Amino acid sequence: MITIRIQILRLLTILITIFCNQAFAQKTKEILWTTDWSPNGELIAIGGNIDSLSIYSSNLKLYKSFPVSNTITRIKWHPSINIIGVATQMSSEKSFLINLDSNEKIDLNGISPDGARGIDWNFTGDYLAVADNDGQIFIYNINGELIRKFENQANSTKGITAIAWHPKKNILTTVSDKIRFLDMEGSLLKSVKHRPEDVLLLSIAWHKSGDFFVTGDYGDEKDKSLLQYWNEQGELLKSIDISKGEYRNLVWNAKGDRLASASDALRIWDINGNLISEGNSKDYLWGISWNRKGTRIVTSSMEQKIILWNKKAKRMKTIE
Numbered sequence: 297m298i299t300i301r302i303q304i305l306r307l308l309t310i311l312i313t314i315f316c317n318q319a320f321a322q323k324t325k326e327i328l329w330t331t332d333w334s335p336n337g338e339l340i341a342i343g344g345n346i347d348s349l350s351i352y353s354s355n356l357k358l359y360k361s362f363p364v365s366n367t368i369t370r371i372k373w374h375p376s377i378n379i380i381g382v383a384t385q386m387s388s389e390k391s392f393l394i395n396l397d398s399n400e401k402i403d404l405n406g407i408s409p410d411g412a413r414g415i416d417w418n419f420t421g422d423y424l425a426v427a428d429n430d431g432q433i434f435i436y437n438i439n440g441e442l443i444r445k446f447e448n449q450a451n452s453t454k455g456i457t458a459i460a461w462h463p464k465k466n467i468l469t470t471v472s473d474k475i476r477f478l479d480m481e482g483s484l485l486k487s488v489k490h491r492p493e494d495v496l497l498l499s500i501a502w503h504k505s506g507d508f509f510v511t512g513d514y515g516d517e518k519d520k521s522l523l524q525y526w527n528e529q530g531e532l533l534k535s536i537d538i539s540k541g542e543y544r545n546l547v548w549n550a551k552g553d554r555l556a557s558a559s560d561a562l563r564i565w566d567i568n569g570n571l572i573s574e575g576n577s578k579d580y581l582w583g584i585s586w587n588r589k590g591t592r593i594v595t596s597s598m599e600q601k602i603i604l605w606n607k608k609a610k611r612m613k614t615i616e
Contacts (some may be wrong), residue, residue: 326599
């Protein structure tokens with residue numbers, strides 16, 4: 297009798313575990329991690345745990361969709377043509393390039409099986425950098441051919457959460473436990489600890505001038521998330537702690553006078569870190585992008601909502 301009871305308890309434990317895992321998978325499947333507006337302002341790319349890369353028109357009508365296994369972590373449109381760099385994780389699907397004109401898909405080889413979260417084109421559009429969850433950086437050409445690979449994470453076990461090219465130089469900046477500057481050969485130029493607490497950085501956005509950049513971190517139970525302005529040399533200019541949630545993504549408008557941040561709300565900042573506008577959200581915002589004219593912002597969220605905002609953070613349209 298005791299043996300039967302033990303077997304029943306074990307079976308119940310297994311069933312409960314399976315149920316919890318399925319419930320968690322269903323919950324995470326709702327997240328839209330990332331969005332990016334095309335350089336011509338006509339199309340918007342959306343990705344997340346929705347088993348597809350979705351392309352919408354500028355008024356949020358579905359235009360095209362590509363099947364993708366599980367999670368798209370970040371997407372980045374080429375600065376001048378209809379090619380998108382796509383970073384993935386939590387699946388066997390590799391990060392890839394997709395040409396929207398030909399529908400050609402090119403796998404980006406060499407990246408960790410655990411996937412990647414950082415991706416960015418350089419200022420000329422000749423190079424695509426991908427930073428993976430093992431702390432490796434890969435540089436590809438526009439045809440998806442690997443031309444360089446190196447390590448970023450000296451004295452760290454953390455994967456890279458975001459990567460950005462300098463807007464005028466072939467210098468890379470990565471964020472994870474620290475801010476790191478690297479050249480094209482992978483040499484570490486500088487490493488900066490962004491705050492005394494051991495808090496993970498999540499996002500980075502260089503200003504188009506190249507004179508400064510902004511980072512956003514995760515925060516923790518004791519410490520608020522910080523939005524921080526830095527000069528080109530990595531010296532802190534300003535820290536802001538008003539957010540109730542982590543800063544998942546940051547993006548400057550094309551003019552360079554407004555920064556939009558995705559967290560517990562849509563917030564719009566000026567070049568000095570002053571809050572200009574704020575748009576409330578019932579769930580956490582993850583992806584964010586401006587249109588070319590700087591008149592519209594699109595966000596994607598934790599509960600699979602896509603919201604179109606005007607430049608003053610007023611909602612214009614929402615789809616779920």
